[in-house]
Amino acid sequence: MTEPVRRRGRPSRTESGGGPGRRERIIAAAREEFAERGYEKTSVRGIAKAAGVDPALVHHYFGTKEQVFAASIEVAFAPALEAPSVLTDGSLDDVGERLTRFILGIWENPATRAPLLAILRSAVNNEVAAGVFRRLVAAQLLARIGRRLDLPEQEAELRAALAAAQLVGTAMLRYVIKVEPLASADVEVLVARLAPVVQGHLTGA
Incomplete structure (x- = not known):
């Protein structure tokens, strides 16, 4: 069976850490990661893991790590x-x-x-x-x-x-x-x- 085609840059629903408030969860997780690890040691992947979402969703909402930091x-x-x-x-x-x-x-x-x-x-x-x-x-x-x-x-x-x-x-x-x-x-x-x-x-x- 052929898998459905996904648009590039948008995570699938199963990957995105479904549920309301995903953007807010990412912001909260980013703030905690930056506070604990500092800017240099914080990664988009680490923020995504802490927020319970796929890294692609972080990129989708915010773009780069610098943009996530600015939003937080x-x-x-x-x-x-x-x-x-x-x-x-x-x-x-x-x-x-x-x-x-x-x-x-x-x-x-x-x-x-x-x-x-x-x-x-x-x-x-x-x-x-x-x-x-x-x-x-x-x-x-x-x-x-x-x-x-x-x-x-x-x-x-x-x-x-x-x-x-x-x-x-x-x-x-x-x-x-x-x-x-x-x-x-x-x-x-x-x-x-x-x-x-x-x-x-x-x-x-």
């Missing part, structure tokens, strides 16, 4: 992408505190901290992963924050980048490298110290 970053980074909304809620006079509290709140929450740690560790150890992270931060976060500032484009982008550098640098030292006494400092102390600096970057003279 975007899902995990989604809470931080809401940060620009804090710039539109009320006056810009206290935007530094609101933005600082928002970003640190994401890192303080174990549910959102774990995937962000995985992303940051991969970005630190691999240039490809770092490039994906930079593009996402620049396009999705910094540009959106910059557009909320009533300033020339280049100046607004620089100010947003400096504010982000302050907060990302703090997150790196506190949650990844765990430098003391920063790692164990009360978060309210950090907000009080960081907020004026972030405010100055965004709206200072």
